[in-house]
Amino acid sequence: MYCYGTVTPDLFWLGDSDRRLALFENAYPIPRGVSYNAYLVMDEKTILMDTVDRSVGEQFFENLEACLKGRNLDYVVINHMEPDHCATLIDVILRYPGVTVVGNAKTMTMIDQFFDFDMTGQSLIVKEGDTLCTGRHTFTFAMAPMVHWPEAMVTYDMSDKVLFSADAFGTFGALSGNLFADQMDFEHDWLSDARRYYTNIVGKYGPQVQALLKKAANLDIQYICPLHGPIWRENVEWYIDKYQKWSTYTPEVKSVLVIYGSVYGHTENAALVLAGALSRRGVTNIAVHDASVTHLSELVSLCFQYSHIVLASATYNNGIFTPMETLLSDMKAHNVQNRTVAIIENGSWAPQAAKLMRAELEHMKNIRLLEQSVTLKSSVKEAQRVALEELADALVADLQG
Numbered sequence: 001m002y003c004y005g006t007v008t009p010d011l012f013w014l015g016d017s018d019r020r021l022a023l024f025e026n027a028y029p030i031p032r033g034v035s036y037n038a039y040l041v042m043d044e045k046t047i048l049m050d051t052v053d054r055s056v057g058e059q060f061f062e063n064l065e066a067c068l069k070g071r072n073l074d075y076v077v078i079n080h081m082e083p084d085h086c087a088t089l090i091d092v093i094l095r096y097p098g099v100t101v102v103g104n105a106k107t108m109t110m111i112d113q114f115f116d117f118d119m120t121g122q123s124l125i126v127k128e129g130d131t132l133c134t135g136r137h138t139f140t141f142a143m144a145p146m147v148h149w150p151e152a153m154v155t156y157d158m159s160d161k162v163l164f165s166a167d168a169f170g171t172f173g174a175l176s177g178n179l180f181a182d183q184m185d186f187e188h189d190w191l192s193d194a195r196r197y198y199t200n201i202v203g204k205y206g207p208q209v210q211a212l213l214k215k216a217a218n219l220d221i222q223y224i225c226p227l228h229g230p231i232w233r234e235n236v237e238w239y240i241d242k243y244q245k246w247s248t249y250t251p252e253v254k255s256v257l258v259i260y261g262s263v264y265g266h267t268e269n270a271a272l273v274l275a276g277a278l279s280r281r282g283v284t285n286i287a288v289h290d291a292s293v294t295h296l297s298e299l300v301s302l303c304f305q306y307s308h309i310v311l312a313s314a315t316y317n318n319g320i321f322t323p324m325e326t327l328l329s330d331m332k333a334h335n336v337q338n339r340t341v342a343i344i345e346n347g348s349w350a351p352q353a354a355k356l357m358r359a360e361l362e363h364m365k366n367i368r369l370l371e372q373s374v375t376l377k378s379s380v381k382e383a384q385r386v387a388l389e390e391l392a393d394a395l396v397a398d399l400q401g
C-alpha cells in the first residue's frame, strides 16, 4: 500500500527507509537504518526529484503511482547519479516512457556508464543557472561538484523556496512517519548520525561544500529536501551553521578526545589516567574511545567534533597498533585538519609508535602537535603518571589559550 507524505499542497515525499541494511556503501554501520527520499511536484507538468535505491523500489513505485493519480510523469531530475538514488532510474523510464530525464552533462555520461539505455530525444541537459518551468513552479539548477560526486547538483524551486539538496543536509537514520526535523528531537536523536554521515561521506570535500553554501546563502530557503533523512522547514539556519562548521573543519566542542589502541590494557590505563587528570583540572565533555571497539566512522566523526585529540598507541610489529594505524589513514582520507594533537606511545622493548604517528600526522593539514608526549615501557609507572599529569597541564593550557 502506498504511504507517500505531503510536504506542501503540491509537493510530495515518495521515499522509504531501509532498516535491514547493515552497512551503508558497504562501509558504514547504520543501526538506525537510512531513508532514501524522492520528491514529486504536481504542477501543470509533473516533475520527480531523483529516484531511490533498489531496496525500497517497490514502495517507491507504489507511492509514485498513487501520487500521480493516473497522470503521466513529465520530468525526472537527477541531482545525483549514485546508485542509492538512481538504481531505479531505468525502471522509471520504462514505466513512464515519455518522461524527460533532466541532468547536467556529467550526469548523462554516468547514466551511459551505469545503464545500457539509449536516451536519445529523452534527455534535457542543464547547466548552472538554467531554469525549467512546469506551470506554477520554476526550478533552477546549481552545480555542486563533489558533494558528493562530480556530477552532483541541487535544484531550487523558485516559486515555493524549496531546495532539493541531494546528499547535502542528509543523514543516516530511518524515517518513522514524521517527515520533518521539527517533529523530532533532532539534536538529541539525530545530530550524531548527521555528523557521522557528513564527515564520512563528504567530509573530505570541505571547500566544495563551502562553495555550495555560498550559493545557498543567496537563496531564500523555506524548505530543505535532502535525499536522506528528515526535511527541514524550521530552524534551517541552525543546520546550515553545522555545515559551516563541518566544512571549515571548525571544532564544535572545545575539549579533549582521547583515542587509544591497546593490546593488554596498559595503554588504555594511560588514556584513563590522563582523562582523570584532565577532569580534575576542570575539563568537561572529555571523550575516551578504544580504537579497536568504536567504529572508524564514529572516530572520524568525533575527530571533526573535538578541538583537541590525544592518540595513544601500543607499538605492534615495530609499527603502530593496527586499529590506530587505520584510524590515522582514515583521518587523512577524510581531510581531518585544524586540530591540536598529543601523543602517547607504549612499547615493551622498542617503542616506535610516537615517531610513526607523528610522521602520519605531519601529512595532514594544520595539525598542531603538542611537543609534550608520553612514553610507556609496558605499563604506567610513577614516572609516567607524572608525565601524564604534565601532559594534562599542557592540554589545559592549550585549551585555555
Ligand code: FEO
Pocket: 080, 082, 084, 085, 148, 149, 167, 227, 228
Ligand atoms: Fe546518497 Fe552520494 O549518495
